[in-house]
Amino acid sequence: MKNLRETVLRLGQARVLVVGDAMLDRYVFGRVDRVSPEAPVPVLAVERELSEPGGAGNVVHNLCAIGASVAFVSVVGDDQAGAELTGLIGGQKEVEPWLLVQGGRTTTLKTRFVASGSRRGGQQLLRTDREDRRPIHPKLAERLMRIAREAMAATSIVVLSDYRKGVLGGGMAPLLIAAAKAAGRRVIADLRAADWAIYAGADVIVPHARDVLGEEDEASLLPAAAQALRAAHGFGAVLVKCGDGGFLLADAEGELLMPLVPGDPVDLSGAGDSAVAVFAAALASGADLRRAARLATVAAGVIGAIPGSAVVTPAALTEALQ
DSSP states (O other): OHHHHHHHHHGGGOEEEEEEOEEEEEEEEEEEEEEOSSSSSEEEEEEEEEEEEEEHHHHHHHHHHTTOEEEEEEEEESSHHHHHHHHHHHTSTTEEEEEEEETTOOOOEEEEEEESSOTTTSEEEEEEEEOOOSOOOHHHHHHHHHHHHHHHTTOSEEEEEEOSSSTTTTTHHHHHHHHHHHTTOEEEEEESSOOOGGGTTOSEEEOBHHHHHTTOOOGGGHHHHHHHHHHHHTOSEEEEEOGGGOEEEEETTEEEEEOOSSSSOSOOTTHHHHHHHHHHHHHHTTOOHHHHHHHHHHHHHHHHHSTTOOSOOHHHHHHHTO
């Protein structure tokens, strides 16, 4: 715990490049007092709304909250959601935003309607998504690559946050990994699907347990499956998100299962982004792989255990490590 507390103190020294799918998370809060006479559905009397960076933007949000310096490269559409997201990202301290605009593209917007509570403590009634999952325009992809290469020179680690919304599609991921390797930078790839081959050679991949196991629904098989995945695609390590079971790290030393800290989670939505942010910052500030993974697990537990918490902070990490 002492070593982890020392790592927390150094997180603000990290310089991280994040490339991936930015999105806008919007919450509509209200109360439900009746059922609609038009259909058997609740009527939400709207009281307030909240917008936050989501997806790769949430990784950036968390990195800023722990004091790291961040370069963020992504793509938005020429719409209201894109303008709002650009303002939210640009308004954070210690971030260099490169949110490229593609005309005619829909910025990913997730709207959640929540009754009687906070963004994570209430009852979610409905979620609506607007998105464009096609790869970005080739000319824009060339510009994104140029900016990312330049940003690698000023940062020490690269996070690829792939929510399958198009920014890392169309062959972008292998090009970014190759550029990072040429620049001597480590790559963390946070995946939402089993697209292992296109991330071959990444230093660490962060998948969900269900994607690693595939059709096998047996948790005891996870360590062997993670090691087989690591060997098949030349990954340095596999950090598996196991939901409320914590994380499993499979590296050259073997496997390490790490339960969430502290306590029982209230809601793990967004916890993965917080964990990836802390993991990347810890590595960038000098922590070894296993110490960084343990601290990432603590970060996920902090987010899961505190209703209404959107980002993890050094103070919250330190308190959890007491």
